[in-house]
Amino acid sequence: MIVLSIETSCDDTAISIIKAKSSKKLDYANFEVLSDLTASQIEIHRPYGGVFPAVAKREHQKTLVPLLIKSLKKANLLKESKTIDNKKISKIKKNLEKNEELFLQLKEFLTKYQIKDINKIAVTIGPGLEPCLYTGINLAKSLSYYYNIPLVGVNHLEGHILSSFLSPHEDLELPAIALIVSGGNTQLIYFEKIGKYRIIGETKDDAAGECFDKTARILGLNYPGGPEISKKAKECKSNIYNITLPRPMINDKNYDFSFSGLKTAVLYHSKKNKITDDYIKEMSLEIESSIVDVLVDKTLRAIDEYKAKSLLLGGGVSANQKLIKEFKKKTKVKLFIPNKKYTGDNASMIGLVSIYSPNIKKIIKPISNLKINE
Known part of the structure; x- marks a missing residue:
């Protein structure tokens, strides 16, 4: 065929x-x-x-x-x-x-x-x-x-959900949890078998990728915002501004997400400070850390609750190196990450x-x- x-x-x-x-x-x-x-x-x-x-x-x-x-x-x-x-x-x-x-x-x-x-x-x-x-x-x-x-x-x-299979991979063990993170969607999905899925959590407002784009715009960075934020975060060598952003809904028992408040927090904080290159780097590091912390924490809890044997990532934000690093460090189940060309x-x-x-x-x-x- x-x-x-x-x-x-x-x-x-x-x-x-x-x-x-x-x-x-x-x-x-x-x-x-x-x-x-x-x-x-x-x-x-x-x-x-x-x-x-x-x-x-x-x-x-x-x-x-x-x-x-x-x-x-x-x-x-x-x-x-x-x-x-x-x-x-x-x-x-x-x-x-x-x-x-x-x-x-x-x-x-x-x-x-x-x-x-x-x-x-x-x-x-x-x-x-x-x-x-x-x-x-x-x-x-x-x-x-x-x-x-x-x-x-x-x-x-x-x-x-299935984009990881476009590259060489391990055998999938089920059930699994899939985390889809992109500019338009942020969803946690219970994956019973191919073709049978159930959304167990999703964003109530902005998607993770959308939050990257909007906060990047606030900082004067180019579109798309995710790669720009990550680039600046890696360049951060200081802690002059001591920036601390919220981790929205991280302590809620459900698996839903909300990133519009994070965007607002960045907007208000930036209005009170001169947006220098050091400020952009520090803020970028904190934005990325906040988004990744929430995604990883909720996903790991879902893996435990649903006794998942595999985790699949998908969507443009799944190419984020900090996100991948955290999952590789913290997850104990099989991890399926798409080849970078198939994340978008x-x-x-x-x-x-x-x-x-x-x-x-x-x-x-x-x-x-x-x-x-x-």
């Missing part, structure tokens, strides 16, 4: 092609990533200090088809077409009437190329930014319709879910009112 997967839930345009040798057991030896390409929009959104949805949608429309061509060529699954179905192209045009730029590029692709040997198309259907999601969905539906390839929708967060949004994790998760049962009609999974 060969799967073409598309991911456009936020500001990364991603396309992947995976060849599964076996779809029975999720194991690194049972599949091969033929192509994994991502076009980042970070430089475009940096002036805004965060993702601007309308701009992200526009960039997806410009980037998707060129990335598709590059991905298919890399996997050697593209050949020139000798036939053109104008009736289908007309229907696709009607379906993409609000996505003219995407349609024009797609029309040229459909009249020029034939896709070889793709057995399934998988696309992220949420959660994410609605304008961005629909751009990827519309491309997936159009390709499915024109080439008569089955189409399935995939939950973005299940992709992050990527299409390979979407393809992986479409092959191995029992949640993927329904084949979507390509020209239908496909709803986003909020």
Whole structure:
């Protein structure tokens, strides 16, 4: 089975092609990533200090088809077409009437190329930014319709849960706890088996990654904030300001999170002090420590309470070196950490879910009112 997967839930345009040798057991030896390409929009959104949805949608429309061509060529699954179905192209045009730029590029692709040997198309259907999601969905539906390839929708967060398996790994022991930490989500998940999950805690306001971004902006650092905060934290050699920030909800017995108060504490503290380079470094160290302390403490308690045998990390913040170091030092169960290239949004994790998760049962009609999974 060969799967073409598309991911456009936020500001990364991603396309992947995976060849599964076996779809029975999720194991690194049972599949091969033929192509994994991502076009980042970070430089475009940096002036805004965060993702601007309308701009992200526009960039997806410009980037998707060129990335598709590059991905298919890399996997050697593209050949020139000798036939053109104008009736289908007309229907696709009607379906993409609000996505003219995407349609024009797609029309040229459909009249020029034939896709070889793709057995399934998988696309992220949420959660994410609605304008961005629909751009990827519309491309997936159009390709499915024109080439008569089955189409399935995939939950973005299940992709992050399974992203560790895109690299060589130990055997997973169940039950497990999964910690998903990104710009849009912070969740603790009880992982009974592949496809069967239960959220046991999540953020009540800002996600951890969002808190990094917003506090970085307060300090005058670039977007995305997580790497910038971490960089400054590592440079901290002083304790002039003696900064102490709250660890929100760390003592609460539940597994929920709240990071908006931490952001507010940083804002008020910064207004009372001159923002020098030393101040930025000290504050960055304390911001990172506060977020990591809360994430680690709650996750370790969940592992104990649910008698988990494995811990899986996923999402962009799972690349944070302080977070990884703390888990390696403190957890006694098997630890699954994605390869850095798979911590952020990527299409390979979407393809992986479409092959191995029992949640993927329904084949979507390509020209239908496909709803986003909020």
